[in-house]
Amino acid sequence: MIHRCGIVVAGFGNVGRSLVRLLLEKTSYLAERYRVDFSVLAVGDSSGFVYKREGFSREELEKLLQVPRGKVCESGLGSCTRCIDEVFDETLPDFLVELTPANYDTGEPGLTYMLRALKRGINIVTANKAPLVLKFRELMELASRRRVRIGFRATVFGGVPIIDVVRHLAAHKIRRITGILNATTNYILSRVFYDGLSLEQAVDEARKIGVMEANAALDLEGIDAAAKAVILANVAGLNVTLSDVSRKGITLVTMDDVKRCISENKVIKLVAEIDLENKCIVVEPRELPSSHDLAQVKYLLNAVLIETDLNTIFVKGIGGGPAETAINVLSELVELATSLPR
Amino acid sequence: MIHRCGIVVAGFGNVGRSLVRLLLEKTSYLAERYRVDFSVLAVGDSSGFVYKREGFSREELEKLLQVPRGKVCESGLGSCTRCIDEVFDETLPDFLVELTPANYDTGEPGLTYMLRALKRGINIVTANKAPLVLKFRELMELASRRRVRIGFRATVFGGVPIIDVVRHLAAHKIRRITGILNATTNYILSRVFYDGLSLEQAVDEARKIGVMEANAALDLEGIDAAAKAVILANVAGLNVTLSDVSRKGITLVTMDDVKRCISENKVIKLVAEIDLENKCIVVEPRELPSSHDLAQVKYLLNAVLIETDLNTIFVKGIGGGPAETAINVLSELVELATSLPR
Known part of the structure; x- marks a missing residue:
């Protein structure tokens, strides 16, 4: 039937x-x-x-x-x-x-x-x-x-059913969730770091190929990433709304930062961090050593690193797209x- | 209440x-x-x-x-x-x-x-x-x-709730699941490839530190990996049992293979592959280029790469342990x- x-x-x-x-x-x-x-x-x-x-x-x-x-x-x-x-x-x-x-x-x-x-x-x-x-x-x-x-x-x-992964960790005590949750900014930063584009060129390109929100601030200012972090945080047990997020966008990143990071073998990623012990959420551009799991997440990929009292889980996949x-x-x-x- | x-x-x-x-x-x-x-x-x-x-x-x-x-x-x-x-x-x-x-x-x-x-x-x-x-x-x-x-x-x-991830891909058509599903053999091969131990030394060490099954064949001959692949395959919709797996263990790997792979910038991993289109499961040592997602999975970590009609999902975490x-x-x-x- x-x-x-x-x-x-x-x-x-x-x-x-x-x-x-x-x-x-x-x-x-x-x-x-x-x-x-x-x-x-x-x-x-x-x-x-x-x-x-x-x-x-x-x-x-x-x-x-x-x-x-x-x-x-x-x-x-x-x-x-x-x-x-x-x-x-x-x-x-x-x-x-x-x-x-x-x-x-x-x-x-x-x-x-x-x-x-x-x-x-x-x-x-x-x-x-x-x-x-x-x-x-x-x-x-x-x-x-x-x-x-x-x-x-x-x-x-x-x-990627990442919300379900967090929910399934029912008996784990989740300490921290760190992620690259916005594909557009990750695409922009990847083009800058791996392909030598300027920030301006990369933003223009993201707009042209249609991966940017109509309201670009949602991506560039980290609002989209913050919204996703709020949802993950609620699933993980925090009681928070969008206004609880401390948020900075990639508009703060300069080409000088980029050059310095490259010389130090680092990359800049727009990172969302949910700290469940201190009950706070931060979205901001962060400098990561190129060996970091999140530093390997390129272009339109998104990823999440979930740290619990017992283990660490890393999940990577295509971030968005209709x-x-x-x-x-x-x-x-x-x-x-x-x-x-x- | x-x-x-x-x-x-x-x-x-x-x-x-x-x-x-x-x-x-x-x-x-x-x-x-x-x-x-x-x-x-x-x-x-x-x-x-x-x-x-x-x-x-x-x-x-x-x-x-x-x-x-x-x-x-x-x-x-x-x-x-x-x-x-x-x-x-x-x-x-x-x-x-x-x-x-x-x-x-x-x-x-x-x-x-x-x-x-x-x-x-x-x-x-x-x-x-x-x-x-x-x-x-x-x-x-x-x-x-x-x-x-x-x-x-x-x-x-x-x-890691990997079974649930597969189950949640209800509307995706899963094409292939490839994974490193046995932590012991991954530990052994990691010690050989990254730390220069001989295969014999690494097997001995795995036994000593208590990560080997009492019946070593379960790990070394790929039986444990095959069993996990059978369970994942059933969740993904195949109707298979352990005897359907084509299986080779890491006992086939020689130090000559190891040296050649290192010179070619490859690593050997015990890979389980569930091919949902051809309805077959293979567990065998495979040579992977060191840039491959699974090549980055070291020591006691396990990982799974799920390829669907729409995307690819990569999940990594500690493999076993009581x-x-x-x-x-x-x-x-x-x-x-x-x-x-x-």
Whole structure:
């Protein structure tokens, strides 16, 4: 028997579209291996939500993928509304998949979507860091009270389930988590250190090849890295929000620093450090000897070093990218969908 | 409210004793953070099981830790029996913790203990690879029918939840898993390649410092690595047992190979490769360029490289050791105990 699982996709940019493409590609794999079939009941962007109670067909999803950004409600493929409550009440989904852009001031619109879903007992899988870094505890407590799950693996570290690794260290006492959590700045610094570009050239290139956030400060000032650190810290047991992070960006790095570090056989990396003993989080450019595990993490890779009372774990993988984020979303959807009571 | 969780510990060697020590150390941490209190109801070794319906006190556990190997039934701390059914029926545990030595011919006594527990609807956490590599599917299907869980994270990669990482890649198509899964042979080869010891000297040293299995062939002939590869392969979706592995040990490596590799800037590692496309598993010494991710994994470290349709994930950490294995057991106990219906 195949378990049909209805999802509402809020946010239809790169990640949302990658997810729908993955669902189309992997339908038979997921049915065969996990006995689960995801049905997209609604898709939302800045124009509102388009929904269909019985779910969109493959052909309709393919058409939706052709719709320009911010225009799903002009697609004519279903009913339209700007009201998420109407979407939930009409489609009765199993999951909200929250993929709207991160707004670190208000968390909106993702935060409201998540709260509305939780109040209705709808499970959530999200790749949007903003609501979590502003209201982690509140969201988790509400989920726990309503006995629903929030999967947020895709918020940190693209295609690597690093959040789960931290969670699985339940009996370890985690002392410190140090990581390179932002792929863009790591790409920029790698081009400077390994390929001889100037900082300016490397920043320009990152912008041109499309790895930079539209709001460049999110990358360059370490906000994205800080947000990921806050999420990891909460999973590891701290109760912190974005404003608790002491943060410096790579805009502080000069070519003089670069030259000196190269002559000293060091590299500069934007490092996020979660110190669980002193309960503090720092994001800043740091000079690392080239033999350091994190110094080996190049270009678009991210990595995390977890130090516990018993051991040290090092995890490395591609940091971001819509396809990697979407596959993390889908993997978590599969896990939650197959473990929910039926 | 604290959730009391009764456990039967089968096997009281290094790992079993480490686990009991951890339980004593971490009682208040686990109660505070997870609201769970583990009560040891029975402990078994080659002399049989000693059990106490209401669970052993801290003082009794400390006394048990002083009892010589193979003599728990002479401790006088509870009732004694050789019959696991009597233990289960008298103590009604939530978990069997299976830590008996791996017997790759029969899987015993662990296999029988696990089957008996499953038939009674008792959850299992195990660090014993043998029953799993002989009867993976049967055990999992029985667990699924009886709606109980088998946690086996501790069977691979000491203190690192690598099995869970593989499991979390639910929507990825895993193409290949390549790993250094045996710490002893990696230690031996590291001493030869990085410190100039002869193979003979390094093997002797591994034996002396206590990192070698009593049956050295388990390490040197790649049986331990093969067993771990079989478990990872099953988690990744293959249906294989130990006899499906094509296996060569490091006993094939000569000092001539070593010298030639060093002159070519290569190292030899005992590599386990799970090829999911061709459904085959190979364990053999391989020559790797020194820039290879796995070539950087030194001494008692283990590592795994997971290649999927979308990305590559690299995980490195301490490979084995009783304390690391015990903490994996305890972390998984915490996770399962806190997620079971109450």
